[in-house]
Amino acid sequence: MLPTYTQEKHTAIEAVTRAADLCTAVRTTMIGTEALQKDDKSPVTIADFGAQALVCQRLLADFPEDPIVGEEDSTDLQKPENAAKLAQVTEYVRRFQPDATPETICRWIDAGNGAVARRFWTLDPIDGTKGFLRNDQYAVALALIEAGEVKVAALACPALPLKLDAPGIPAGVIFVAVRGQGAMMAPLHSDSFVAIHVTGEIDQAGMRFAESVEAAHGDQARQEALARATGITQPSLRMDSQAKYGIVARGDAALYLRLPSPKSPDYRENIWDHAAGSLIVEEAGGRVTDMHGRPLDFASGRKMLHNRGVIVSNGLLHAVVIKTLA
Numbered sequence: 001m002l003p004t005y006t007q008e009k010h011t012a013i014e015a016v017t018r019a020a021d022l023c024t025a026v027r028t029t030m031i032g033t034e035a036l037q038k039d040d041k042s043p044v045t046i047a048d049f050g051a052q053a054l055v056c057q058r059l060l061a062d063f064p065e066d067p068i069v070g071e072e073d074s075t076d077l078q079k080p081e082n083a084a085k086l087a088q089v090t091e092y093v094r095r096f097q098p099d100a101t102p103e104t105i106c107r108w109i110d111a112g113n114g115a116v117a118r119r120f121w122t123l124d125p126i127d128g129t130k131g132f133l134r135n136d137q138y139a140v141a142l143a144l145i146e147a148g149e150v151k152v153a154a155l156a157c158p159a160l161p162l163k164l165d166a167p168g169i170p171a172g173v174i175f176v177a178v179r180g181q182g183a184m185m186a187p188l189h190s191d192s193f194v195a196i197h198v199t200g201e202i203d204q205a206g207m208r209f210a211e212s213v214e215a216a217h218g219d220q221a222r223q224e225a226l227a228r229a230t231g232i233t234q235p236s237l238r239m240d241s242q243a244k245y246g247i248v249a250r251g252d253a254a255l256y257l258r259l260p261s262p263k264s265p266d267y268r269e270n271i272w273d274h275a276a277g278s279l280i281v282e283e284a285g286g287r288v289t290d291m292h293g294r295p296l297d298f299a300s301g302r303k304m305l306h307n308r309g310v311i312v313s314n315g316l317l318h319a320v321v322i323k324t325l326a
Contacts, residue, residue, distance in 0.1 A: 005152050005178050007062065008144050012154035013176055015058040016140040018096050019051035019125060020156035020172075020188060023140065026050065026092055027132060044129065048072055049089045049109055051125035051140055054096055056111040059121055066144075069302060070112020070123040071272055078106055116271075116301050119146045124242075124272040130214065131240025135159075139241040143275035148299030153177045153276035157243045162187060164237075164252045175246050175280045183249055183283035198286040198314035199251035207317075209255035210237045210244040223257040229324045230255070230317050245277025248312050249284035255321065256312035259291060268303040274310060287311075287318040291325050 026047040052072045059068055077086050086102050093100045100108075112123060121144050128138035137159050144152040155175040163169045172188035175196070184193040201207055209227040212218055224236065237244075237253055244256045260267055275298055278288040289295060291309030300306060311321055 002180070003151075004181075005144070008152045009154075009176060009178055011058060011062045012142050012144070012152055013174065015055040016142050016154045016156040017174065017188060018058070019054045019140045020158045020174075022050045022054060022092050022096060023047045023126060023132065023138070024158050025095065027135070030088075044072060044076075045126070045132065046085055046088045046092065047132065048126045048129060049074070049077055049085075049105075050092045052112055052123060053089070053093050053100070053105045053108040055123055055125060055140070055142060056108045057097060057100075060108070060111055063121075067114030067117050067120040068112045068123060069114050069116060069120055069271065070109075070125065071270070072109055072125060073113050074106035074109040077109070116145075116299065119144070121145070122272045122275050122298070124270075124276075127273060128241025128243070131159075136213070137240045137243045139243050139246075141242050141272060141276040143272075143279065145271075145275060145298050148297070149179070150275050150279040150298060151179050153279040155242055155246060155276045155280060156188060157241070157246055158188060160243050160246060164247060173246065175249060177280045177283040179279060179283065181283070183280045185246070185250055196250040196284050198248060198281065198284050199254055200314070200316070201251075201254065207232045207254040208234045208237050208252070209257060210239055210247060210253045211257055212244070213238045213240050218257065219259040219261055222259050226257060226259070226321060226324060227255060230320050242273070242277035245274075245281050245312060248286055248314065249277075249281045251314075254314045254317055256310075257321075258310040258312075260309050268305055269307065269310060271298050271302060271304060274304070278312070281312055285315060287313050287315045289318070289322070291322075293322045 124141040132138040140156040157173045160173045161169045177183040185196045186193040290307035297304045297306040
């Protein structure tokens, strides 16, 4: 009998929901506060650290043998000059885990320093930190990978409306998928999950495509030209984080394009930036490959070393996109 991953799914939903709640609390009370800057010049906030601590704590409790490959570690947070930030992280984590201490929080964060194995979890505690800082889209992304294949995915998007084109609709969505069981969506803090499917629309003129807000994350000129070549004429939906995977999975967009930036032609994507979203789109009936049509590589390490670019589609457009790129 094939595994159902019932406990893994339950744990993933609860873990990303708690992390999303922490992020919401931080953004409500502390938005605009200074972020730390990592060696790659990307920002990291107290919410990134707090979210990773909460997710890793839950995974360690339920699946102590599973390695976790996360984006953050506590090295900078433990520096004396960042003592005030560690105290802030501790304050927020204690709202959800009252027994937490600075030492245990750093230990939980550093549990994300695990190595890729036959079975492991990968976590992005805040995918889209710049979106988080500008009060825009971000996501908490968690995926279970076995033998290089994503088996379970949970994606919490606290700022994403339930309906993209309906102003006034409350924001806060969670996507979840288990391989072979379909993809589902619910409002955050709700058990009212409904099945989601990619768009089957064949009128390409009415379709939209998604891309990153940050120009450095792709080749926007080429992405627009590629979308036009498939018949899409609508302006792109520019959005931070794996929320873009979510809007493709539920039919708000037919494509998500992430082609290598001309400024960084040898860049390789991080596994935590795509693992959860890729399964959600695939289980919703779509396709996810690199720009050459190869499956995404989640088995080689923290980077997808054997892939360049990412193409996410409703499936109907995938072949023409790959052919046009070739």
